[in-house]
Amino acid sequence: MKSVEVCFSPDLIHFHELEGKAVVVVDIFRATSTMVAALANGVVSILPFADLEACKAKQAEGFLIAGERNGLTAPGFEMGNSPVAYLEGDYTGRKLAMTTTNGTQALEKSKGAAEILIGAFPNLQATVSYLQKLDLDVLVHCAGWKGRFNLEDSLYAGALVKSLESTHLADEDGALAMKSLFEREGHQLKKYLSKASHAKRLQNHGIESDIDFCLTLDVCDLVIRLDEEGFLVPA
């Protein structure tokens, strides 16, 4: 049987082996949810950046540029980090360059894995089915918040561990704990996560509809992987 483990923050990733594994990067509020929304609604690929200036420079090459820091659109960027913006606008055929506070940093720190996927609640089941066909152990890499643990990414990790239980053994404490948490709270995601500090920060930005999308299960039949050129694309 294959295995599944959880890393709770990019600052802890050095404790985990990446080589030979499928890493699922997750940043529920909001980066990975936004990536799913963008690629499910016409964007053809996403080039992730840890750095704002490098990302912004891609505009000169025709990229749509998305930049977010501390929940707000960064100065000079066309898009911020709202999934709903991609559901409402028409970005068909556009290539997106994207940088966010936590999510794109976690992606950068996942490099070296055999396969890197984007995890979010809207594409949970599609990602599970894809992972079950791969002959790889799984590491869930939670983006957290500025190096800290957060509830929403960890709860997603629990949902993934639970969904993979017929094929992947959860044999470490983080995976076991989050599976138990999801079994207890997964039926009331929105109520439970309304207590999360990140949800409270986003509520202060008045983006309730983003939170709703981020916590909706299985509305996108889409698997997203990082390709050999460094673009996030549908698998």
Ligand SMILES: O=C(O)[C@H](CS(=O)(=O)O)OP(=O)(O)O
């Ligand atoms: O835009 C977001 O939701 C967050 C902002 S922050 O972490 O609360 O500053 O960024 P993300 O990279 O999606 O975690």
